[in-house]
Amino acid sequence: xxxxxxxxxxxxxxxxxxxxxxxxxxxxxxxxxxxxxxxxxxxxxxxxxxxxxxxxxxxxxxxxxxxxxxxxxxxxxxxxxxxxxxxxxxxxxxxxxxxxxxxxxxxxxxxxxxxxxxxxxxxxxxxxxxxxxxxxxxxxxxxxxxxxxxxxxxxxxxxxxxxxxxxxxxxxxxxxxxxxxxxxxxxxxxxxxxxxxxxxxxxxxxxxxxxxxxxxxxxxxxxxxxxxxxxxxxxxxxxxxxxxxxxxxxxxxxxxxxxxxxxxxxxxxxxxxxxxxxxxxxxxxxxxxxxxxxxxxxxxxxxxxxxxxxxxxxxxxxxxxxxxxxxxxxxxxxxxxxxxxxxxxxxxxxxxxxxxxxxxxxxxxxxxxxxxxxxxxxxxxxxxxxxxxxxxxxxxxxxxxxxxxxxxxxxxxxxxxxxxxxxxxxxxxxxxxxxxxxxxxxxxxxxxxxxxxxxxxxxxxxxxxxxxxxxxxxxxxxxxxxxxxxxxxxxxxxxxxxxxxxxxxxxxxxxxxxxxxxxxxxxxxxxxxxxxxxxxxx
Numbered sequence: 001x002x003x004x005x006x007x008x009x010x011x012x013x014x015x016x017x018x019x020x021x022x023x024x025x026x027x028x029x030x031x032x033x034x035x036x037x038x039x040x041x042x043x044x045x046x047x048x049x050x051x052x053x054x055x056x057x058x059x060x061x062x063x064x065x066x067x068x069x070x071x072x073x074x075x076x077x078x079x080x081x082x083x084x085x086x087x088x089x090x091x092x093x094x095x096x097x098x099x100x101x102x103x104x105x106x107x108x109x110x111x112x113x114x115x116x117x118x119x120x121x122x123x124x125x126x127x128x129x130x131x132x133x134x135x136x137x138x139x140x141x142x143x144x145x146x147x148x149x150x151x152x153x154x155x156x157x158x159x160x161x162x163x164x165x166x167x168x169x170x171x172x173x174x175x176x177x178x179x180x181x182x183x184x185x186x187x188x189x190x191x192x193x194x195x196x197x198x199x200x201x202x203x204x205x206x207x208x209x210x211x212x213x214x215x216x217x218x219x220x221x222x223x224x225x226x227x228x229x230x231x232x233x234x235x236x237x238x239x240x241x242x243x244x245x246x247x248x249x250x251x252x253x254x255x256x257x258x259x260x261x262x263x264x265x266x267x268x269x270x271x272x273x274x275x276x277x278x279x280x281x282x283x284x285x286x287x288x289x290x291x292x293x294x295x296x297x298x299x300x301x302x303x304x305x306x307x308x309x310x311x312x313x314x315x316x317x318x319x320x321x322x323x324x325x326x327x328x329x330x331x332x333x334x335x336x337x338x339x340x341x342x343x344x345x346x347x348x349x350x351x352x353x354x355x356x357x358x359x360x361x362x363x364x365x366x367x368x369x370x371x372x373x374x375x376x377x378x379x380x381x382x383x384x385x386x387x388x389x390x391x392x393x394x395x396x397x398x399x400x401x402x403x404x405x406x407x408x409x410x411x412x413x414x415x416x417x418x419x420x421x422x423x424x425x426x427x428x429x430x431x432x433x434x435x436x437x438x439x440x441x442x443x444x445x446x447x448x449x450x451x452x453x454x455x456x457x458x459x460x461x462x463x464x465x466x467x468x469x470x471x472x473x474x475x476x477x478x479x480x481x482x483x484x485x486x487x488x489x490x491x492x493x494x495x496x497x498x499x500x501x502x503x504x505x506x507x508x509x510x511x512x513x514x515x516x517x518x519x520x521x522x523x524x525x526x527x528x529x530x531x532x533x534x535x536x537x538x
Contacts, residue, residue, distance in 0.1 A: 001023075001024050001025060001026055001060070001061050001064055001182060001183055001210075001211050002023065002024045002047055002058065002059070002060055002061070002064070002066070002183055002211075003021075003022070003023035003024075003058070003059045003061075004020060004021065004022050004023070004046065004047075004053075004056060004057070004058050004059075005021055005056055005057050005058075005059060006019050006020075006021060006055065006056040006057075007019070007020045007021075007022075007046070007053045007055070007056030007057070007058070008020070008053060008054050008055045008056055009039075009042065009046070009051075009053045009054050010054060015235050016038075016039035016042055016235065017039060017043075017053070017235055017236070017237075018235040018236065019056070020056070020235075020236055020237055022230070022237045022239075024047075024183065024211050024213055025211065026210070026211055027210075027211060028211050028212070028227060028228050029205060029206070029208070029211070029212040029214075029225055029226045029227050029228065030211070030212065030213045030214070030226060030227075030228045030229070030230055031214060031215075031216065031222045031226040031228070031229045031230070031244065031247075032044070032213065032214070032215045032230050032232055033215075033222075033229055033230070033231050033232070033244070033247065033476065034231055034232035034233045035233060035475070035477070036431055036475055038232045038233040039232050039233075040187075040215045040232050041071070041187055041215060043232060043237075044068065044070075044185050044187050044213065044215065045068075045070075046058060047066070047068075047183075047185055047213065048066060048068035048185050049066070050068070064181075064182040064183060065179075065181040065182050065183070066181055066182070066183045066185065067176040067179060067181035067183070067184050067185065068176075068185040068187075069169070069172060069173050069176055069184075069185065069186045069187055069189060070187055071169070071187050071188050071191065072165070072169070073168055073169055073172040074168070075160045075168050075171060075172065076160070077159070077160065077161045078159060078161075079159065079160055080156065080157050080158060080159055080160070081146070081151060081155060081156045081157070081158060081160060081163070081171060082142070082146075082156045082157060084160050084171055084175060085142045085145070085146055085156075085171065085174050085175055085178055086138060086142055086178065087175050087179075092130070092138050092139075095126060095129060095130045096130065096139075098126055099123070099126050099127065099130060102119060102122060102123045102126060103123070105119055106119055106120065106123060138178070141178055142174075142178050145174045145177045145178050146174055148197065148200040148201070148204070149170045149171075149173065149174050149193070149197055149200070149201070150170065150193070150194065150196070150197045150359075150360060151167075151170070151171075151174070166191070166192030167192070169191065169192055170192060170193070170197075173186070173189055173201075177204060180209070180210070181210065182210045182211065183210055183211045183212075183213070184205075184208060184210060184211070184212045184213070184214075185213050185214070186205075186212065186213070186214035186215070186216075187214070187215045188215055188216060188217070189201055189205075189214060189216065190216060190218050190221060190498070191472075193498065194358075194359050194360045194498055195357065195359075195498050195500070196359055198218065198221065198498060198500075201221075202220075202221050202224055202225050205221075205225040205226075206224065206225045212226075214226075217471075217474065217475055217476050217479065217499075218499060218500070218501075219244055219476060219479075219499070219500075219501035220499075220500035220501050220504075222243060222244035223243045223244050223245055224243070226243055226244070227241070227242070227243070228240065228241055228242070229242065229243070229244060229246075229247035231247070231251070234303070238251075238254075244476075258302065258304065259304060261302055262302045262303075262304050265299075265301070265302050269296065269299070269301075272292050272295070272296050273296070275288075275289065275292060276289045276292055276293050276296070280293075313426060313429045313430075313458070313481045313482055313484070313485035314422065314425070314426065314485060315426075315458050315485050315486075315488075315489055316415070316416055316419045316459065316460070316461050317461075317490070318461070318462065318463040318489060318490045318491035319387070319389065319461065319463050320350075320387070320463065320490075321350050321385060321386070321387045321388045321389075321463045321464065321491070321492070322350065322385045322386035322387050322388065323349055323350050323385075324347055324348075324349060324350075324385045324386075325348050325349060325350055325352070325384070325385045325388050325463075325464055325492045326347065326348040326371060326382065326383070326384060326385065326388075326464075326492075326494075327347050327382070327383040327385070328344050328345060328346045328347070328348075328371075328380070328381075328382050328383075329345055329380055329381050329382075329383070330343045330344075330345060330379060330380035330381075331343060331344040331345075331370065331377050331379070331380035331381065331382060332344075332377060332378045332379040332380055333363070333366055333367075333370060333375070333377055333378050334378045339516055340363040340366050340516065341363050341366075341367070341513060341516045341517065341518055342516050342517055343379070343380060344367075344380070344518045346511070346518070346520055348492065348494065349492070350463075350491075350492055351490075351491075351492060351508075352492050352493070352494075352508060352509050353486070353492075353493045353495075353506050353507055353508045353509065354492075354493065354494045354495070354507070354508075354509045354510070354511055355495060355496070355497065355503050355506070355507035355509070355510050355511070355525060356368065356494065356495070356496045356511050356513065357503075357510055357511070357512045357513070357528075358512055358513035358514055359514075362513040362514065363513045363516075364468075364496045364513055365394075365395065365468055365496065367511075367513065367518070368392070368394075368466055368468050368494065368496060369394070370382050371390075371466060371494060372390060372392035372394075372466050373390075374392065374394070384464075387463075388463060388464050388492075389461065389462045389463055389464065390462060390464040390465075390466055391457050391460050391462035391464070391465055391466065392457075392466040392468075393453065393454055393457045393465070393466065393467045393468060393470055394468050395468050395469055395472075397450070397453040397454075397457075398446065398449040398450055398453055400453070401441040401442075401449060401452065401453065402441060403440060403441055403442025404440055404441075404442065405440070405441055406437065406438050406439065406440060406441070407427065407432050407436065407437045407438070407439050407441065407444070407452055408423065408424065408427065408437040408438060410441055410452060410456055411423050411426070411427055411437075411452065411455050411456050411459050412459070413456065414456065414459060414460035414461075415459040415460065415461075416461050419459070419461075423459055424437060426455055426458065426459060427455055429478065429481050430451045430452070430454065430455045430474075430478060431448075431451060431475075431478065432448075432451070432452070432455070446473075447473035448473075450472060450473040451473055451474065451478075454467075454470055454474075454482075458485070462491065463490075463491035463492065464491055464492045464493075464494075465486075465489070465491060465492070465493045465494070465495070466494050466495075467493065467494070467495040467496070467497075468495070468496045469496055469497060469498070470482065470495060470497065471497050471499045471502050479499065479501075479502060483501075483502055483505050483506060486506055487505070487506065493506070495507075500525070503525040504524070504525045504526055507524050507525045507528075508523075508524055509521065509522055509523065509524075510523070510524075510525060510528040512528075
């Protein structure tokens, strides 16, 4: 459907692609993976026609349509959510507006008016035309997509500028799904979505009639929805026919083969160099030495990709706290008369790893702020136990960074003296390598600032970590490093995450906030899901 031929692209001195040939076939659901900066988003833009390569070309079969979801979008002001969702179906929207106008006219007209029949006839013709053009189908399609992506029905007539950037990205995704292009290009489609919405979009991608190419850091999504993985890196694209777990296994197998070939070639090079050095001056062997020298010069040297597998996240030792870490008693929180949750009573104990679950707006971050002491309850109280030292990572944590302070200085600020020598190792695990640790915080991107804030929290000495969406802005490798570090952490963790792989690996207990009630499930995420499914069957 889309094919790139002999494609090359460089930015300044960095070559991203060099004479690459690659294509997307009908019905494929392809995940683009690779390190930050490898060129995944750039490749998406090339496929979308937003960036032209230095050389080579992009070929599209026939008249195929392509839809592209970027990480940042800005919608036209003045349109409602409903109008924006149906963009591209202007004729249907015009007919719908005319139908609504005639409904208003008819409702205000005297039933005995001579104009009544004429207007009823016109209304019937409009309805017929609306149906012929697929208006009712488009409406039901749009309603299903908006609901699936979490837009409340009572807000569909609001202007788009009333919504935050995250909701605007969701709306752009809704537009694409309603339009159903032949090829769907999705750059981080699950950003800003809660678990329910992620499950919905996963089913849509899995059953999509066209081709899908996406970048995502959601491992569960990549395992359940894709049938091909394309690894972007080393100036090329490597293909793996399977899901993400298959890709990891197959990549390891390929790397072992490449490593063996590299060792054999290096051995051959050393032997050849010794032969040349030994015999280049001897008349009887000089011709052979010269021949081998030419062969060595023409040899295509195997390069091993730089592996970061040795980088690990190690956290400072958490001092031991008392057995009871948090006690919540008759806790209630209300905003402007709206009760977020009814009286909550619960205890959290040393070593618990508690996941807070619930739809967006249920109160997960509110409960986290109350535990962290950043918000005050309407009634009841939160008590922190003996010898408990909490550290809180909030979604708006970036506002605490000082613009003129370096990455390293920010990370070292709360690190124990005996651990400061290891701060740079932790920063490297969070993708701040080499001289990047001397960058000023003020010049970092939003994602870099978030990673720095998380690293800074983890550098401190604490035995209670309160982490609100810690996996945002982390790639798959860094998420896995964080997960492994937290599994070895000896303190207590309360966290919010929409990443199912992270939830499955870390949580030993689930608190679900639903309709103002906090339900306590004293087991891990997989058992929680099983219990929910069983409950729905009864």
